[in-house]
Amino acid sequence: MSARVLDGQALADRMQRDIKPEVAAFATRHGRPPGLAIVLVGDDPASHVYVNHKVKAGTEAGFRVDLERMPATASLDDVLGLVQKLNASAAHDGILVQSPLPKAMGAGAEQKVFDTIAVEKDVDGFSAESVGLLVQKRPKLVACTPSGVIELLDREKIPIAGRHAVVVGRSDIVGKPMAMLLLHRDATVTIAHSRTPDLAAVCRTADILVAAVGKAGLIQRDFVKPGAVVIDVGVNRVTDAAVVGGLYPESHPRQRVFKSKGALLVGDVHPEVADVAGALTPVPGGVGPLTITMLMMNTLSAARARVGV
């Protein structure tokens, strides 16, 4: 048996295509496209890659996307000042500050910036107020990765109500909001984490298992109840041949990819889980692409809410 593949890339492509006429209709009706401002501070190479993806996806869908770059030497006050300007900007419906901010800004800087984004424009959903509204089941804008997972489950007609969902990982950006979204859809929800004893046994109780830890291949065959739906949120860049060898046999095509590139993107779920799961998101091509799509959906929602639709 091999698990049904939940093709997040295909869904993301379809949603990206479907959103275009809606963005265009907004622009026609309101004399401007919905607008997204992306703040990028410093020179983190991975951040540049992520931001470029977001700019490209947004621009292609017809959004106005403004990339606001600041040097790594910018102060926290500079960033807060920019966010406040964008809060007041008529042209911008969504504001996203790319994480991480330069370390020199201090430990609490990032969350302080997130909290400064107006709740109506907080398309990443990372501010305290956005999180509180989600928990109280009156969400405005919800973190993109967990809402992408819900979108995928819905489109794949996977029932949530009455199921037992286990979320492995308790981060603010995935684990905790994911748990809340599943709870509000009437799942019984367990949040497990690095301090959970016998993680395998806890995971085996799941009808829907969401792995969001950031540990390559953590979720193995014996963590999964036969037929369960497994959602792999992990994106781990592996450069160790031994780790890749533990995931894929020598003959596997991904070994060739690894050997030619010297690195491989893998999920938190071991490939052998496909033998027992009922359905499974691949990495890459599963949850990842939906995150950007949900950012676009959030920006369009924010724009509509601002003009009172």
Add this chain to the structure above:
Amino acid sequence: MSARVLDGQALADRMQRDIKPEVAAFATRHGRPPGLAIVLVGDDPASHVYVNHKVKAGTEAGFRVDLERMPATASLDDVLGLVQKLNASAAHDGILVQSPLPKAMGAGAEQKVFDTIAVEKDVDGFSAESVGLLVQKRPKLVACTPSGVIELLDREKIPIAGRHAVVVGRSDIVGKPMAMLLLHRDATVTIAHSRTPDLAAVCRTADILVAAVGKAGLIQRDFVKPGAVVIDVGVNRVTDAAVVGGLYPESHPRQRVFKSKGALLVGDVHPEVADVAGALTPVPGGVGPLTITMLMMNTLSAARARVGV
């Protein structure tokens, strides 16, 4: 075997006594006592009882407690105006608006009022921002009932880290914040609710079982793993003799209480659970008294934070 009784009333009494010199020291140092404003709108008899308890406990501990009463005919704007005045008041460190507000104010009125309370004075912890800060593990002021449960577990030296906690009930004021507090103390946490199939089986996986549903005697003997810690947050006023009969045999002293008063306060946990649980909070005299004590603790914390201690 009979479960150890977790005497919340005794702990609350001890904490109420211990807080007195701290309140007095604050008053001496800052030239005023820590101040709590309680807003009571309308004539709900149960609300009057609760508010009187809070006024009495606060006053006895040395707080300034101002009861701000408004008629049932007050408008939402009147209440919001009062809250804004209290937000700006130098004498008030904590603000509590007694729930429920009169129905005539509309469905969203209560939460709108809660959200208007300054986060630094939100001693009930019900605003979106307070909730978000809790979820993100940087709490300012946390809802009193769940934080009272944590206090009780700590004082009774019941370990939380690495245990499996099951919270039954997903309310904004108990279930969800309770789950977050247990999670942040490194429990593996399951949130179950009315839509959970086979609730008994889910509850039996708990090392720590928190019942916060509001259904008399819901948690029965077979819901509890032998030796588990059971926390009963339910407070149900039962007037049906059949229900009381299902909880207590005819010969039980509480039957006499019921017969003389025509009503009985009972928890969500069936008394027979005492035969299997390792420890159990009674109702009344368990979690309830701690709620008011935590309100006092929150008010003192708020006062200290405001003066920069």
